[in-house]
Amino acid sequence: MTFLLAVIVGVLYGAGTYLILRRSLVKVIFGLILLGHAANLMIFTVGRLTKGAPAFVPKGTEALVEPFADPLPQALILTAIVIGFGVQAFTIVLFKRTYQSLGTEDLDRMRSTDELPGEKQ
Amino acid sequence: MNRIVMLPILMPLCTAVAMIFFRRRILLHRMLNAAGMAAMLGVSLVLLSNVKAGGILSLQVGGWEAPFGITFVADMLSSIMVVASAFIGFTTALYSLGTIDEKREHYFYYPLLQILMMGINGAFLTGDIFNLYVWFEVMLISSFVLLVLGGRPQQLEGAIKYVTLNLLSSSVFLAAVGILYGTAGTLNMADLAQRIPLLEHRELLSVVAVLFMITFGVKAAMFPLFFWLPASYHTPPVAVSAIFAGLLTKVGVYAIMRFFTTIFVHEEAAFIHQVLLVLSAFTMAVGVLGAVAQYDMRKLLSFHIISQIGYMIFALALQSPLAIAGALFYMIHNIVAKTNLFYLSGIIRRLKGSWDLREIGGIYRFYPMLGLLFLVPALGLAGIPPLSGFWAKFLVIKAGLDSEHYLLVGVALCVSMLTLFSMIKIWNEAFWKDDPLGEGGVEDEAYLKMPGMRKAMIVLPIVILGTVTVVFGLWFDPFFGLADKAALELLDAGEYIDAVLGGKS
16 A cells, blocks of 8 residues: 555656646646645655554553554645645636736746846847 | 743734724724734844743643644744844835835735734744744745735736745645654654654655755755746835845745754754755855846845855854854844845835836935935945944854865855945946936936825835844844854754753743
8 A cells, every 4th residue: 555655646746747847837737736735645655554543542541552543644634735725726816817917828938027137028 | 921932923913813804994904014013023022032031932832742732932043033024024014104005905915914924933933843834834825915916917927936936845845744754753843853863764864854955945045946036026016025035035044044953963964064055155156146147126136135045054054153153143134134125226216217227327416315325235235344244244254264165255255245246236326327317317206296204104114224234233242142042052952952842831
């Protein structure tokens, strides 16, 4: 299971990186979303996978007994998903507004902010 | 008593929420904003004096003991940074009163400013790495909105670059947090500092250290990760550019300082300091060369931010107490001087109607006092005694010589010359030469019609920050004492660990 997840994380990172290198804004946002998912899944995987052992204290005992699934990575991921959702929603709106106002979604044509002095639009 | 640690975070939050309730009352927004910032400045000064008198303060949120809960810690470094950020927040609140148009004010400009301050203060005060990630996101999302507020095409285009690169760095941050938790089993900074030297499986620690260096490098605009900065910082209104220029990159530098002097000091991460030294030289040189080539004032100043970040990284990578204190002093000096220069560029734009240095001139003839106000931060930035920049550079270069990094010291000195050159360029072009548009030049109609009260609000922050630059230079000792104490605390993590884990909350 860990191996499978590791492969998926790798594929997500690869696909995300490929997409953010594209010139089209739509692909860039998809790339960012995939990278976010890859990071979340990686936290889940490196936090050690424990199957079928939720972190509940069994009846009659005082403390957790090994093995139990560590709940913290899941809490981290949950927070990261919520934050990621908000930020990505903002990004999509920003990209849409940019497309409407500049009339292009080709990143290569958005260079007015990086112009050198003397090089007028 | 320790609850005061939370106040610099809670106060801006409460102010922002209060403002949102009175959406249509802009006058109230303005007053609340300025009052909120002033109160925050007061609280952070009290925090600093408490920390100075009583040592490190820590607060376990919700009563969950460290390392299980979220900890907030105010040590010397954090509280100095909080004071600096509240100070810049306060001056920006004043400057905004004079410059921000009503449309932006209606679209939650002031609440966003408060949320930005909350994110910055949170990042300075937290003692937990995942919590740091959360504060970074708070800071980022409010800075995104402030950057695009107004929606001019140029702003949107700059924001695309800013947003994409910063989100990328956030996802690297998240990955690093995950791996670090998988390796060390904790994310509390004090607990990490204690536990990392004893870990058995250390293979991934250097990977984690590099990932953290990359994320914070992006936030701090370090070479070669700075490209989002000159592409976006010149697009929003000056008040926004100024607060970004003063504070946002410094949060990155703060994080590098915290991580690579307290947490990652073990063998596996020692090479990071070497990497930082090399990158700092490139950051200094590339930043200043970029600045020299520019004619747009804001772009010129944006490139200078990068160059100055190089000095701070250089100093903190040296790792001696003097160097860390120097880096901190440099950071504070730079926050003040850089924000001030951005404010001034806003006034020049208002007087002459253009950002382009080639199209303006003759300001000194009509506004000699403005010339004086400009020279203070400009020469301060270049490092002319007795202004604050002289001491900042002196400390950094002394630390460099002590550790025999002669080549890097050479680079730092050359870059200093070029900094002076580009400051003199602004002086010559904007203030000294005759106006190319002829006698008197164009003065912005809008500025001339502006009521005196608003004009005063624009000039006041510049006077305040200029005074601080001079005071830092003339009464160097007490400020250096604070920086020195902060540096010693950083290099010897014992006191920090005790304050967080020793149960004296």
